[in-house]
Amino acid sequence: MQTKPFRIGTRGSPLALAQAHEARDRLMAAHHLPEEMFEIVVLSTKGDRITDRSLAEIGGKGLFTEELEQQLVSGELDFAVHSAKDMPTKLPDGLHLSAYLPREDIRDAVIGRTAPKLIDLPHGATVGSSSLRRQALIRRMRPDINVVTFRGLVETRLRKLEEGQVDATLLALAGLKRLGKVEVLTDILDPDTFPPAPAQAAICLESRIGDTQIDDLLAPVNDAATFDTVSCERAFLAALDGSCRTPIGGYAVCEGDLIRFSGLIITPDGRSQHAVTTDGHRRDAAALGTRAGQDVRARAGSAFFDDWQ
């Protein structure tokens, strides 16, 4: 029997901590374990330390996971809790995303200062977002809007908005809910016109492949529908070499044994896009996402990617 506490790795942002606590609370309930059996280990990552440049500039998603993954591989951590959206499609050898907590609402929220909805913002309004996907989708809807890069903690972005630096900003509804800040939102965007990032709103647990003790610990908190939908979406991303430089949106939903997926790639100016909609059996979730990615990739052609990369 385990006597030492399980070591849970997380970043130190308020959202990351809320997610690590959610994972711990679910594990305590599933196994009737006391809080003392879990130790939350907070690590600072490169992505947390470099806040003055865009993610695309400094090297993308891996920056938020490197330190945690090193400590997983070396055995200093038992598992790590992440926003699945921030995970690179390729993980270090020996690690996998072994479980997903039940997904939150996948949609993006608008926090508007000069108007509640994007469509009602004044002509030439400024919207802050560092996500290339959100920038492209805003421009598709409103080519007149001036989109500016806007990074940092959710709290920092809300402060910049309050100070009047921008007319509006966009955040994942899931993050606002987990931080208990839904009251700031002024609109919620329809995923069919404003598709979320693959894996948005999902919390994943990363652990060592073959660590059966940890597999057994995590299995009871895994949500099967989240596992399947996110596996499909991440396969779509992987087939497109998704990185922080590629605006990609898409989401899957499960209905019984069926999984339905819609995906989109779009140029940063929002003018050119390729969309795909498909469905299949849930057991083929990842293959469905891969095929959807290959399909839009083939239709778009290499020029679509080269023109702006």
Ligand SMILES: NCc1[nH]cc(CCC(=O)O)c1CC(=O)O
């Ligand atoms: N890239 C930052 C990030 N990673 C996960 C979330 C929100 C929660 C989620 O999507 O799971 C956010 C902030 C945001 O997009 O507003």
